[in-house]
Amino acid sequence: MHPMLTIAVKAARRAGSIINQASQNLDLLNVSKKSHSDYVSEVDGAAEEAIIKVLQTAYPDHAILAEESGHRGDQKNSEYQWIIDPLDGTTNFLHGFPKYSVSIALKHKGALSHAVVYDPTNNELFTASRGCGAFLNDRRIRVAKRTKLDDCLIGTGLPFRDLTHIDAYFAMLKDLVPRIAGIRRPGSAALDLAYVACGRYDGFWEIGLAPWDMAAGCLLITEAGGLVGDLEGNETQLESGQIIAGNPKIFGHLLQVIAPHLTPALIEVQRAAKSQ
Ligand code: IPD
Ligand code: CA
Ligand code: CA
Ligand code: CA
Structure with a gap:
């Protein structure tokens, strides 16, 4: 080590x-x-x-x-x-x-x-x-091997502190739930990301996080063969607090369902984080 x-x-x-x-x-x-x-x-x-x-x-x-x-x-x-x-x-x-x-x-x-x-x-x-x-x-x-969203257990967290983006989040959730096997929201984002890395979840997404919630988990996932990105599929900016994660296939599938619900306000958060 x-x-x-x-x-x-x-x-x-x-x-x-x-x-x-x-x-x-x-x-x-x-x-x-x-x-x-x-x-x-x-x-x-x-x-x-x-x-x-x-x-x-x-x-x-x-x-x-x-x-x-x-x-x-x-x-x-x-x-x-x-x-x-x-x-x-x-x-x-x-x-x-x-x-x-x-x-x-x-x-x-x-x-x-x-x-x-x-x-x-x-x-x-x-x-x-x-x-x-x-x-x-x-x-x-290693991250899970499943490739069909249908079979996937997906982790998430609710943006319950700052309610600015709650409607956009629920639109994402509503669109995703009928397409997956199950959803979990235990309440420790760092542990959620570790669970993606070891294949307990097939994928994960959350908005409204802080850099310290995401930093360690992001490296765990990429080193376990997964992808992490922002809600447009670009490189994750820890300051944006927005993340999608999964194996490369599931990352892509999640992105397709979630990205259409991005609002100008959420995109602005990503842009602001990029320019920091
Ligand atoms: C919280 C947890 C939770 C997430 C919140 C975080 P804290 O961290 O990671 O899963 O949904 O956004 O703030 O405050 O318990 O360290
Ligand atoms: Ca935290
Ligand atoms: Ca804490
Ligand atoms: Ca805290």
Whole structure:
């Protein structure tokens, strides 16, 4: 394993044990709301600090983008940027609904180079390094082989915080549901993307995500032989929060159903992300 990935795994496992320990006493947690249905607990903060401590001890010059504390380090001049979601699926965690994860990705010169998604409940560790494949607990993983949309289990997430694009999303969902075998919305986008990488889902799409929800999962999928893209089929811009994923065939089929429902507002989000 590449030394940088080893450090990321160490950080993810440390966050995972903080999360697991706290999950035993959910009633005692300090919880606040950032906005409508956007919760943050003391565990999100503690897990994030633990991750950053491991990363900064090993690589003091690397820049960091983390959900709860934002930017640290020299974003302009550092070749390296860590992108961290310390607890993806906070609402699930707070309800004892066992679908949440830790997500850590490293960008080198703007390209995703290492990724970890860790599910502490099931002790499932998803890892990838650019050009070296994707793994689940050291076993090589690949995207699912199904090619007919008809047979596909598709994952998604609802854009429930900012309701601007909810009508466009429901139009996509309405068009897709009769064409597929089933749909799932567990509530941890990073874990959803890891599930595409290991073939549990045949495909996935979501809008309204943040870079830390998507970064690690994107590399897992491409290293597992899948495609990720924006809702027009172009290269994913993490800042757009919009993603379609699957094996190359299913990626194409999903795109055909979803892209026609893109609105000028959604396209503008993609454009703005591209020009950043
Ligand atoms: C959320 C989860 C969820 C997605 C939301 C995210 P958080 O992350 O990934 O699946 O639908 O958009 O914000 O806030 O629990 O880290
Ligand atoms: Ca959050
Ligand atoms: Ca998240
Ligand atoms: Ca989070």
